[in-house]
Amino acid sequence: MKKHRHFIIHKPWGMISQFVNPAKRKKKLLGDLYDFPEGTMAIGRLDVPSEGLLLLTTDGKVSAEIRSQKYEKEYYVQVDGLITQKEVEQLKTGVEIGFNGKKYTTKPGKSFLIDDPKFPLRSQKIRDERHGPTSWISIIIREGKFRQVRKMTAAVGFPTLRLVRVRIGEINLGDLENSGVKEVTTLM
Structure with a gap:
């Protein structure tokens, strides 16, 4: 059974919440923050001028659950x-x-x-x-x-x-301290 990985990050202003730049804009991508494993996906997105808490995972089921209306x-x-x-x-x-x-x-x-x-x-x-x-x-x-x-x-x-x-949900931006990226064992 594949062990999935999960991350909490602070997406800075001006960054695209993706790993691929479809419009080829001169903006930073999530992969510029950290060496995430292959198959990592953002759970929801923040637009380029928005910032703050973004969750990443390699598990599509976790992504669908968190994007649902179950979590604030x-x-x-x-x-x-x-x-x-x-x-x-x-x-x-x-x-x-x-x-x-x-x-x-x-x-x-x-x-x-x-x-x-x-x-x-x-x-x-x-x-x-x-x-x-x-x-x-x-x-x-x-x-x-x-x-x-x-x-x-x-x-x-x-x-x-x-x-x-x-x-x-229960994950706060303040949980990150100063690093901007934190790997966790579970998201919810």
């Missing part, structure tokens, strides 16, 4: 402007976004205002206080439509400036 995915989101409790409540109950050319209402989730998490600065600056205030929220969902969190914040009038996935 938590994101810390910096938005343009001072979001209010009214918009946070809208995010909790579900908002209408576009998906696959159709209107889609997101499933209810959790959302709340948070203090600035003081993440390290990105390699590309977002903006500064001269451009107006920003605020941070946590959004917790069980689904994962294409750029869903970004579309959700835009739907309530607060475009996303920075998006960091901090948790999938």
Whole structure:
């Protein structure tokens, strides 16, 4: 029986969440972070301007299980402007976004205002206080439509400036310490 391998990584801003670059863009790939074994796959993805927790495995069954709606995915989101409790409540109950050319209402989730998490600065600056205030929220969902969190914040009038996935199920970004890549015996 083949022994599968599992990894927890911190995907940095500007990296493609894949091992192959289909568009031949001049971006870094996951394989640039670490020498992963052949057959390793990302469980879900984070788009190029997103960062944070990404799980990798050589086991397709584990990948399908974690991508299901069984596990919560938590994101810390910096938005343009001072979001209010009214918009946070809208995010909790579900908002209408576009998906696959159709209107889609997101499933209810959790959302709340948070203090600035003081993440390290990105390699590309977002903006500064001269451009107006920003605020941070946590959004917790069980689904994962294409750029869903970004579309959700835009739907309530607060475009996303920075998006960091901090948790999938019980696995937290903080579990990584400073290395950015950690091999684990099991994911869930």
